[in-house]
Amino acid sequence: MTLARAFGNAGAIAALTLVALVPLSAAYADADFWVTAVGGTLLGSALAVLGWRLTWHPLTVAAATAAAYFVFGGALVFRSISLVGFVPTIDVLASLAAGAVQSWKQALTLQTPFTGFEQLGIVPYVASLVVSVVGVSLALRLSCTYGWALV
Numbered sequence: 001m002t003l004a005r006a007f008g009n010a011g012a013i014a015a016l017t018l019v020a021l022v023p024l025s026a027a028y029a030d031a032d033f034w035v036t037a038v039g040g041t042l043l044g045s046a047l048a049v050l051g052w053r054l055t056w057h058p059l060t061v062a063a064a065t066a067a068a069y070f071v072f073g074g075a076l077v078f079r080s081i082s083l084v085g086f087v088p089t090i091d092v093l094a095s096l097a098a099g100a101v102q103s104w105k106q107a108l109t110l111q112t113p114f115t116g117f118e119q120l121g122i123v124p125y126v127a128s129l130v131v132s133v134v135g136v137s138l139a140l141r142l143s144c145t146y147g148w149a150l151v
Contacts, residue, residue: 029113044132
């Protein structure tokens with residue numbers, strides 16, 4: 001597969017990921033939802049393309065995804081408590097670790113729209129990051145030419 005075709009596949013999966021997140025955007029009252037969703041999608045797509053290009057094992061891609069979740073979480077979710085708006089602190093890392101588990105429950109039990117709950121930005125961040133990494137990885141690594149990876 002050529003690099004241009006790989007970027008085309010990654011772009012298609014990224015677009016489909018963002019389209020799938022449109023119904024979730026109604027629960028969020030501000031544009032921060034789209035900052036985290038687009039950021040997570042671009043980050044996940046970039047990791048998948050990098051993993052494909054460097055022929056990383058899927059577990060290596062998973063480890064890189066987990067590391068990227070914490071490294072970029074301050075810039076995409078917790079900008080107000082990050083150093084200079086993007087450098088993660090201990091508080092940011094702790095909030096990301098706890099939020100990966102607790103934010104889903106909070107999103108299900110709170111009234112919409114979600115205003116004033118910065119930690120709920122983890123939901124679109126994790127969803128877009130994981131879906132784009134898995135989707136783009138499948139699109140690039142499967143050898144079939146029938147578009148099964150897109151499905």
